[in-house]
Amino acid sequence: MSDKKIILEVKNLKKYFPVLGGVFSRPVAWVKAVDDVSFHIYEGETFSLVGESGSGKTTTGKTILKLHEPTAGHIIFEGTDISDYNASQMRPLRRDMQIIFQDPYGSLNPRLPVGEIIREPLVVHKIGTKKEQEERVIEIMKLVGLRPEYLHRYPHEFSGGQRQRIGIARAVVLNPKFIVADEPVSALDASIQAQVLNLLLELQQKLALTYLFIAHNLAVVRHVSDRVGVMYLGHLMEVADTKELFDRPLHPYTQALLSAIPIPDPDVKKERIILQGDIPSPINPPSGCPFRTRCMYAKPICAEKTPPLIDIGDGHYVACHFVEKGGKTTYSKS
Amino acid sequence: MEKEVLLEVKDLKTYFYTEDGVVRAVDGVSFTMHKGEVLGLVGESGCGKSVTSLSIMRLVDAPGKIVGGQIIFKGEDLLKKSEEEMRKIRGSEIAMIFQEPMTALNPVYTIGDQIMEAILTHQDVSEEEAKKKTIELLDLVGIPDPEKRFDEYPHEMSGGMRQRAMIAMAISCNPDLLISDEATTALDVTIQAQILELMKDLQRKIGMAILFITHDLALVAEMADSVAVTYTGRIVEYSDVRSVFKNSHHPYTYGLLQSIPSLLSEKTKEPLPAIEGMVPSPYRMPKGCHFNPRCPFATDICRKEMPELKEVTPNHLVRCFHPVNVKEEVS
Numbered sequence: 001m002s003d004k005k006i007i008l009e010v011k012n013l014k015k016y017f018p019v020l021g022g023v024f025s026r027p028v029a030w031v032k033a034v035d036d037v038s039f040h041i042y043e044g045e046t047f048s049l050v051g052e053s054g055s056g057k058t059t060t061g062k063t064i065l066k067l068h069e070p071t072a073g074h075i076i077f078e079g080t081d082i083s084d085y086n087a088s089q090m091r092p093l094r095r096d097m098q099i100i101f102q103d104p105y106g107s108l109n110p111r112l113p114v115g116e117i118i119r120e121p122l123v124v125h126k127i128g129t130k131k132e133q134e135e136r137v138i139e140i141m142k143l144v145g146l147r148p149e150y151l152h153r154y155p156h157e158f159s160g161g162q163r164q165r166i167g168i169a170r171a172v173v174l175n176p177k178f179i180v181a182d183e184p185v186s187a188l189d190a191s192i193q194a195q196v197l198n199l200l201l202e203l204q205q206k207l208a209l210t211y212l213f214i215a216h217n218l219a220v221v222r223h224v225s226d227r228v229g230v231m232y233l234g235h236l237m238e239v240a241d242t243k244e245l246f247d248r249p250l251h252p253y254t255q256a257l258l259s260a261i262p263i264p265d266p267d268v269k270k271e272r273i274i275l276q277g278d279i280p281s282p283i284n285p286p287s288g289c290p291f292r293t294r295c296m297y298a299k300p301i302c303a304e305k306t307p308p309l310i311d312i313g314d315g316h317y318v319a320c321h322f323v324e325k326g327g328k329t330t331y332s333k334s
Numbered sequence: 335m336e337k338e339v340l341l342e343v344k345d346l347k348t349y350f351y352t353e354d355g356v357v358r359a360v361d362g363v364s365f366t367m368h369k370g371e372v373l374g375l376v377g378e379s380g381c382g383k384s385v386t387s388l389s390i391m392r393l394v395d396a397p398g399k400i401v402g403g404q405i406i407f408k409g410e411d412l413l414k415k416s417e418e419e420m421r422k423i424r425g426s427e428i429a430m431i432f433q434e435p436m437t438a439l440n441p442v443y444t445i446g447d448q449i450m451e452a453i454l455t456h457q458d459v460s461e462e463e464a465k466k467k468t469i470e471l472l473d474l475v476g477i478p479d480p481e482k483r484f485d486e487y488p489h490e491m492s493g494g495m496r497q498r499a500m501i502a503m504a505i506s507c508n509p510d511l512l513i514s515d516e517a518t519t520a521l522d523v524t525i526q527a528q529i530l531e532l533m534k535d536l537q538r539k540i541g542m543a544i545l546f547i548t549h550d551l552a553l554v555a556e557m558a559d560s561v562a563v564t565y566t567g568r569i570v571e572y573s574d575v576r577s578v579f580k581n582s583h584h585p586y587t588y589g590l591l592q593s594i595p596s597l598l599s600e601k602t603k604e605p606l607p608a609i610e611g612m613v614p615s616p617y618r619m620p621k622g623c624h625f626n627p628r629c630p631f632a633t634d635i636c637r638k639e640m641p642e643l644k645e646v647t648p649n650h651l652v653r654c655f656h657p658v659n660v661k662e663e664v665s
Contacts, residue, residue: 242602
């Protein structure tokens, strides 16, 4: 365990977005998209952030890459605090930190042929001669399973799965160390999802990549991840090794979330925890524990104090007043 | 005991006449639904599952056209009905819910007014009774504070609440058949669990049949009594839910089930047995079986002829020359 090297550390990260209103378009409220989140990612692993809409998982991923300015907190990449870096300071780091989007179509320039789209990062970072760049593009296209003869085709001529391959090619062409994969397969058909997941796993091994994998499909997350963090309303509720999290979820929200996942087997009848109510608005989140309004174990203390994310042992972290060190749970139906 | 047949779709063909050619979105689809049955119609994009449901409702717009087949609902062919007669059936005997509730809800009327209107259109009741029934329905679908919510507009509600309101409207006239077209796809998983629970509960209470259309095999396993797997406008496998999932005979169904990551699988971080290639373009359908370019078992005959949907084991229909997983019958 101790020989694992941390590549990225996030400390007390906050990202608030203003809600503008009034005559002078001043902030009248704040959306607390990410509210005091801390975790670390080891080199070469896949760390996943899961959560429902509004949980802040995508905002966390984008803020780490400085695609959003953090409101507070620290982002430490390979030992360097980059939270205050400006665009020009970030530029050399962009070679090492890349992103794959959910909707590859929205992120690919429709007027450029595929070869140019993949070559663009090499041009921006002034890497190699034009001929070397073109060779690299062919090499990468082969690597991600795109036929090199498609070099001159445009994005609209490709299927969803192939477009995601183009997005992946563009992300890996600079040979990065760290990739944020934001819902990379959720827009794809079932038979194509497996192909793209296999490609991501293969590239991770070949190129020694570290992934921050953001997804809402927990079956996919369980398949690809080494460790998983569960988010709810901008907070991390639980972090653990994948097997530990799925076998022994301790946070009441994680338990409900896992029990809600449908299983493709008609013989499996699940004991389902049906949560009452909706996810509260991140503009006006509940006091104390953000989950308390839907938690069947909530007690007065949950409205008063936000439970800290504590290490209960073996890298399993839980933010609940009723989970103790060692994993003993003291919650009871209220 | 034989259950009463509610809906029989026979050799339905719905084609789209586009500038680039004819798209055979639904090409010879047949299935039977009994009273109170949940049939899962499952497939990937372009398999014709949504066009099938729109055809049953007779809501296919140009350039689409129903060009053949029969849709026998309670003994009568819906394709022979006038537009006026169809309007009476829609919403009262057959209701439909969608992925995006805003396609069914009118943004300028309150939720309560819309449901009331549906009741007043199809039922002979006073306004007062309709309002009372509306509030009961909102309560039934789990909308808190139904009297207050009656006066809310759709945009004031969350996605899950809108979905509930749409379901309340759909069941307001006690339909015999509810068509659910990806109705939980856009919802978060904990909200999806709530809505599925609600649908199961209502189905038990009201006894309506549900045509459950989805791309998600896991949802089908959970909801359906029987399953029809569709691919490029045709049913390729059709049986009861257990047979389809436990003894899939079509290489496509079998391959899909193998390729989706499951919470039960022990193998993680290993390559998934993916199906090669992709769904063919509707303008360039392969000759023979449409699945043959992606099928590991394809032979010459698969590249020449389209197989028939036929019974491979009792009550288990498969459209394949080389069905998989078929145990030799010992006589």
